[in-house]
Amino acid sequence: MINKTVQHVDEAIRDIHDGATIMFGGFGLCGIPENCIAALQKKGIKNLTCISNNAGVDGFGLGLLLATRQIKKMISSYVGENHEFEKQLLSGELDVELIPQGTLAERIRAGGAGIPAFYTPAGYGTEIANEKEVRVFDGKPHLLEHWLRADFSIVKAWKGDTAGNLIFKGTARNFNPMMATAGNITIAEVEELVPAGELDPNEIHTPGIFVTRIFKGNHYEKRIENLTTL
Amino acid sequence: MINKTVQHVDEAIRDIHDGATIMFGGFGLCGIPENCIAALQKKGIKNLTCISNNAGVDGFGLGLLLATRQIKKMISSYVGENHEFEKQLLSGELDVELIPQGTLAERIRAGGAGIPAFYTPAGYGTEIANEKEVRVFDGKPHLLEHWLRADFSIVKAWKGDTAGNLIFKGTARNFNPMMATAGNITIAEVEELVPAGELDPNEIHTPGIFVTRIFKGNHYEKRIENLTTL
């Protein structure tokens, strides 16, 4: 079998460099690649452009890389849970590009599907449409949107196998599967890593062809943003 | 729970009418909705436009509806296994539109995803590109392709639940999941129908929201086109 396993997170992120564009899976703090984020903080590379639906919170998730000023630009749909973010944005240290969530998901999906551009109705008539091509289909105006790809995609899965196949759990799936397809190099960290052949081929969410390296992550904190109970 | 169950195939196809556009899941004879095809033949409605990757074989699959001259037009990527098809095509009784398989899959996916059009490189420089808009992205020419939708989509799944959730088996998945999303009315026939709550939400291939009616099919023949063994 083709074996994509690496032993350590530092080996998985070895070639991520200053100025890289990186996609990070996750929605809020759910399904984020905790091990890789911590290792990137330790590694200290700078000037990153990060594509992620959110920007973490103070002290966790991408908030860790914001605290150390490693992020130059965020491409997200919602970034509101983070004081450090706000501070850096207001001071001009941080650049941010906001994209409607469905358009963000579809642009990443297009990047991984070899579709350079598509039309979507989202954002027509708003400032998001500025300088974008408008085209009417069936009487309804749509915007032309281009694919998103990245130098590296970093995703977090529940189970993975040595061939790179991934299964996500619950709503921790979110942006992870599309991002896995849209990175030039895709790094997957998983809670459970099994030999190829142990996962049911019918239950796989991300086929291994999209994954460059896979490793078993440790010590998942899985911090909860809004604990709500009955 | 929302219950999409109907008891009989005739109830499932009750409103399919002369002249309807229908998507049929399946690749070759694998994963085709055998029960609905048989019932449509019995019902005898005519002038159908059928969107299906293939056109069945003589005496099985969509070949049944060809034999009774119920199909006016086929939209497919490959139609080569059928003498009746060839006869009707040459006599001018049958119209056929051939679409590259990946473009067909993506157009149907776009139909179910609210994306009216997208660009793909497939077919550039060939007769498929005739009268299509060409646009260059990153130096490579692409064709503008539009979504496909249908009055009815008929899909075949392995397991389904009363809420309409579907799980496919093996390569019988093929076009079924995209077609399920692209019908104004989507009819699913399944080998095994279980109460909502029995399928693991994490293993569902098609969420029930896309399915209008579901029923348990019977007597699956699952004819094999090319039996190849060691």
Add this chain to the structure above:
Amino acid sequence: MALDKYGIAKRIAQEVKDGYYVNLGIGIPTLVANYIPSDIQVMLQSENGLLGMGAFPTKDKVDPDMINAGKQTVTTIDGAALFNSAESFAMIRSGKIDLTILGAMEVSEQGDIANWKIPGKMVKGMGGAMDLVASARNIIVAMQHTSKDGQSKLLKTCSLPLTGLHCVKKVFSDLGVFDILPEGGFKLLERAPGVSVEEIIQATEGKLIVEGIIPEMIIH
């Protein structure tokens, strides 16, 4: 007396019909889930990838891998399905959601909505709101009728940056219920208990249409 946010949520809950697929925005819309009658069956969609959202979990059932679009821990109901973000918005854009309930900062008499950005304030982002308003077939808005300093939020034209154009079908404010007419204008359908038509006229900057006797809303 004007409704509080729970009252608005209760009234909106009556708009939810048996068999509906519903997407609830953050804020008052989320509260609506608490008031959906128990004799109807509804599937709640959460755009982060869940159809069939259930109640909040009991303490022993909390799963950090199971959250809603408001990042709150949730459960699933029987018949739920999980999917990725692209599939989630595929569902939304293709018009499969029967009812979308959103909060708003402003709504115009043309059905335009502004709910994501206030110039001069920190911009948090639009999340999925622009996708929802651009595609949903049936969008209703839960909102305060006026700002804290008494300015109307039901306007001729929105002053804030728009989230979407010509998309809101109905407004449920603390003062009343309004259809937005295809030709423009807020048509008053119901008054909040004890709120007079005159109060509503006073509080509405956009074109208000009042025809005949306006009933007081009934909240179960």
Add this chain to the structure above:
Amino acid sequence: MALDKYGIAKRIAQEVKDGYYVNLGIGIPTLVANYIPSDIQVMLQSENGLLGMGAFPTKDKVDPDMINAGKQTVTTIDGAALFNSAESFAMIRSGKIDLTILGAMEVSEQGDIANWKIPGKMVKGMGGAMDLVASARNIIVAMQHTSKDGQSKLLKTCSLPLTGLHCVKKVFSDLGVFDILPEGGFKLLERAPGVSVEEIIQATEGKLIVEGIIPEMIIH
């Protein structure tokens, strides 16, 4: 002596490298799978929705729900994954397939390929061929060098309707192996055993480039 189809398949099998994801077209390409060395690890993609295609099943393991793009019953290997047709072509268009092996009726010196339609004959359709040739990074063609009546199929320009433009990187015919140069032309790399350069020159209508001594191919 010119190679038979098994010889062509054997020679092409040497192009398959350890760790490759490979898509095999119908015909000679399918035969290549039989000759991939057992000491390398390869994942075969079948565009109907399978990555990790294995051998044909034994009689007792036949599953009608498990077929390849040629509609033959197949098995899966460890590490296989199943997916739908849209995801399958997503993989193909985004360039994740390392090697695509196709049959052809004609190839031009510019790398154009015609393999789906003969005017006047029943058209069966292009299947996935146009998507594959438009996107695959590394396309090689397995073909007969000449038609039954001796007409060259390695041409200046294709006479049949095209499947794709400027996409073929290498041709493996019954007579030899050819690079298609970026600037155009078939560069002869190897001769089939016992086939002379002169025979190849005779059989090739397109621009043929012969530099130095051309080795005879070695087939393991």
